[in-house]
Amino acid sequence: xxxxxxxxxxxxxxxxSLRLSCAASGFTFSASxxxxxxxxxxxxLEWVSSxxxxxxxxxxxxxxxxxxxxxxxxxxxxxxxMNTLRVEDTAIYxxxxxxxxxxxxxxxxxxxxxxxxxx
Amino acid sequence: DIQMTQSPSSLSASxxxxxxxxxxxxxxxxxxxxxxxxxxGKVPKLLIxxxxxxxxxxxSRFSGTGSGTDFTLTISSLETEDVATxxxxxxxxxxxxxxxxxxxEI
Numbered sequence: 001x002x003x004x005x006x007x008x009x010x011x012x013x014x015x016x017s018l019r020l021s022c023a024a025s026g027f028t029f030s031a032s033x034x035x036x037x038x039x040x041x042x043x044x045l046e047w048v049s050s051x052x053x054x055x056x057x058x059x060x061x062x063x064x065x066x067x068x069x070x071x072x073x074x075x076x077x078x079x080x081x082m083n084t085l086r087v088e089d090t091a092i093y094x095x096x097x098x099x100x101x102x103x104x105x106x107x108x109x110x111x112x113x114x115x116x117x118x119x
Numbered sequence: 120d121i122q123m124t125q126s127p128s129s130l131s132a133s134x135x136x137x138x139x140x141x142x143x144x145x146x147x148x149x150x151x152x153x154x155x156x157x158x159x160g161k162v163p164k165l166l167i168x169x170x171x172x173x174x175x176x177x178x179s180r181f182s183g184t185g186s187g188t189d190f191t192l193t194i195s196s197l198e199t200e201d202v203a204t205x206x207x208x209x210x211x212x213x214x215x216x217x218x219x220x221x222x223x224e225i
Contacts, residue, residue: 107174
């Protein structure tokens with residue numbers, strides 16, 4: 001069974017930094033493309049960033065240059081380094097797995113971790 | 120960037136009704152489209168990928184059609200457990216844009 005468990009969500013300051021982690025199990029993590037998506041309170045889904053099985057990375061324009069996605073295949077863990085935080089980054093952040101090793105439909109989602117950016 | 124427009128934004132239907140949700144892409148995305156269901160307070164769930172392929176374990180009441188720019192998600196006979204917000208998402212290329220969502224109520 002695929003399990004994705006996010007952590008690291010907390011209250012952050014505008015201009016500050018946070019790092020989210022996602023512990024993965026139940027599948028071959030190193031071969032899987034992974035992604036982060038977010039959902040602001042009461043709003044729709046927004047794609048944030050993805051990393052392929054070959055470590056190619058992709059970012060939404062809204063986070064490009066501020067967020068960095070990475071993975072540690074030895075720890076089966078996905079990360080999202082969030083720098084220069086903005087109030088509009090406030091959202092539930094979901095770690096998710098694509099159906100294969102490339103960016104495609106999202107087959108599995110974690111429960112999410114809440115990031116609140118406020119002074 | 121390709122925009123994804125869903126309609127309607129919300130709908131109310133009766134148990135047993137046939138419900139149709141549409142998603143329109145601003146450019147041709149072939150069949151690189153997925154549909155997700157998000158029940159209140161829950162995480163999204165993949166229903167359909169490649170525009171028309173039912174994800175394993177998903178009820179056959181759900182079906183998807185379309186190619187190019189126009190896509191449809193149909194619930195053949197609405198049940199109370201189908202109360203949720205439904206999102207389309209294109210994945211032909213990045214950014215992986217979601218539609219704005221369609222809230223389905225009974």
